[in-house]
Amino acid sequence: MIEEGKPLFVQIAEHIEDSIVDGSLTEQAQAPSTNELAAFYRINPATAAKGVAMLADKGVLHKRRGIGMFVAEGARDLLLGERRSAFADRFVAPLLAEARRIGLDAEDLAALIRERSTQSTTGRES
Amino acid sequence: MTAVIEVRNLTKRYKDKKALDDVTFDVRKDTIYGFLGRNGAGKTTAMSIITAQNFPTSGSVRVFDEEPYENARVLSRMCFVRESQKYPDDAHPRHALAAARLFFPNWDQELAERLVDDFQLPLRTPIKKLSRGQLSAVGVIIGIASRAEITFFDEPYLGLDAVARQIFYDRLLADYAEHPRTVMLSSHLIDEVANLIERVLVIDRGRIIMDQSTDETRDAAATVVGPSAAVDDFVRGREVIHRESLGRVASVTVLGALGAAERAEVEAAGLDLAPVSLQQLIVRRTQHAAGQPVSQTQEVHR
Numbered sequence: 001m002i003e004e005g006k007p008l009f010v011q012i013a014e015h016i017e018d019s020i021v022d023g024s025l026t027e028q029a030q031a032p033s034t035n036e037l038a039a040f041y042r043i044n045p046a047t048a049a050k051g052v053a054m055l056a057d058k059g060v061l062h063k064r065r066g067i068g069m070f071v072a073e074g075a076r077d078l079l080l081g082e083r084r085s086a087f088a089d090r091f092v093a094p095l096l097a098e099a100r101r102i103g104l105d106a107e108d109l110a111a112l113i114r115e116r117s118t119q120s121t122t123g124r125e126s
Numbered sequence: 127m128t129a130v131i132e133v134r135n136l137t138k139r140y141k142d143k144k145a146l147d148d149v150t151f152d153v154r155k156d157t158i159y160g161f162l163g164r165n166g167a168g169k170t171t172a173m174s175i176i177t178a179q180n181f182p183t184s185g186s187v188r189v190f191d192e193e194p195y196e197n198a199r200v201l202s203r204m205c206f207v208r209e210s211q212k213y214p215d216d217a218h219p220r221h222a223l224a225a226a227r228l229f230f231p232n233w234d235q236e237l238a239e240r241l242v243d244d245f246q247l248p249l250r251t252p253i254k255k256l257s258r259g260q261l262s263a264v265g266v267i268i269g270i271a272s273r274a275e276i277t278f279f280d281e282p283y284l285g286l287d288a289v290a291r292q293i294f295y296d297r298l299l300a301d302y303a304e305h306p307r308t309v310m311l312s313s314h315l316i317d318e319v320a321n322l323i324e325r326v327l328v329i330d331r332g333r334i335i336m337d338q339s340t341d342e343t344r345d346a347a348a349t350v351v352g353p354s355a356a357v358d359d360f361v362r363g364r365e366v367i368h369r370e371s372l373g374r375v376a377s378v379t380v381l382g383a384l385g386a387a388e389r390a391e392v393e394a395a396g397l398d399l400a401p402v403s404l405q406q407l408i409v410r411r412t413q414h415a416a417g418q419p420v421s422q423t424q425e426v427h428r
Contacts, residue, residue: 006344006345006401007341007344007345008321008340008341008344009341034303035300035303035304038299038303039296039299039300039303041321042295042296042299042321042322043299043321043322044158044299044321044322044323044324044340045299045302045303045306046157046324047321047324047340047341050341097393
């Protein structure tokens with residue numbers, strides 16, 4: 001669940017973002033508290049607080065005084081937009097690099113992607 | 127930032143050996159520290175002097191802005207859980223807990239009882255008949271339930287199995303979240319405590335060689351793996367702290383965070399980048415320091 005080489009608070013923030021993107025944490029819902037995060041991930045509460053603060057700065061979470069942190073309205077769209085614009089760099093570029101190494105061109109890749117996506121849809125139907 | 131402990135130019139000499147060599151550091155309020163280093167590096171000596179159980183040869187220690195020596199105001203706010211705590215011969219765990227209850231003003235009896243259950247500690251058995259793990263549990267329970275403003279755990283886990291250690295970490299973290307305080311945790315099981323500690327203080331041969339936030343240590347070094355020639359090209363000009371090779375493949379650990387451009391460079395060269403865990407980093411740095419003249423080591427770290 002926790003990997004090396006990336007600041008822990010960033011990972012905590014990303015885990016929360018994942019739950020917002022996949023819909024398990026809905027907009028307006030209360031986000032887990034710093035202490036809940038600390039206990040769940042077995043990390044220092046200060047680290048969890050830093051991750052939460054990062055999301056608050058970004059406008060993904062907002063604070064309701066005396067109650068806790070809540071998922072902001074529009075948070076999911078914000079995160080989706082961010083992830084879509086990062087998609088090419090994060091996923092397509094390494095895919096192309098490996099393809100080039102093993103002698104596949106963009107056309108081959110496109111064909112593979114189409115083939116796989118029909119397979120997985122039919123796979124799900126059967 | 128408030129410092130609850132200020133150590134200045136602290137030196138402790140035992141005959142011809144310097145256990146602490148001109149050590150200066152601050153300990154921040156309400157922060158969990160990993161106090162790390164090899165056996166004999168000076169951890170226990172430093173903690174003993176801070177808690178006024180030992181005298182410095184020179185230098186000074188201030189705790190809560192006061193001298194700790196024979197100062198009840200300061201001492202009752204500190205709890206030192208020693209690895210080799212001695213108890214009176216006929217004492218039972220319930221006696222140790224009762225004494226702790228009298229001594230520590232913030233003692234939480236309910237919490238202590240819960241911890242006794244968690245660790246399944248027999249209360250009415252002479253302490254000298256307890257197993258090593260049960261003996262450690264006595265210290266751990268006192269350390270957590272005392273809720274002292276500063277708590278030192280000196281390798282508190284000896285004899286505790288993996289389950290009991292996890293209970294210790296979980297209870298410490300949960301109680302710390304509710305009642306923030308300063309904790310100095312000395313441990314050799316660095317990977318186990320890496321996520322619990324907010325700051326890392328590393329001592330090596332009587333000197334502090336790292337004093338930084340745990341987050342900063344996560345990209346303080348990186349290991350580059352690939353064909354020797356390409357690896358050598360990349361690491362030229364960087365500070366190498368470890369090198370291994372297997373046939374024509376080299377694995378070299380360099381200090382310093384790598385930026386996006388450098389990561390791209392590594393990838394373009396067909397090299398792999400592996401993160402360095404806190405434990406690996408400290409092992410490498412303390413090995414590294416051992417191979418170098420002391421003055422140079424200091425320069426690297428300050």
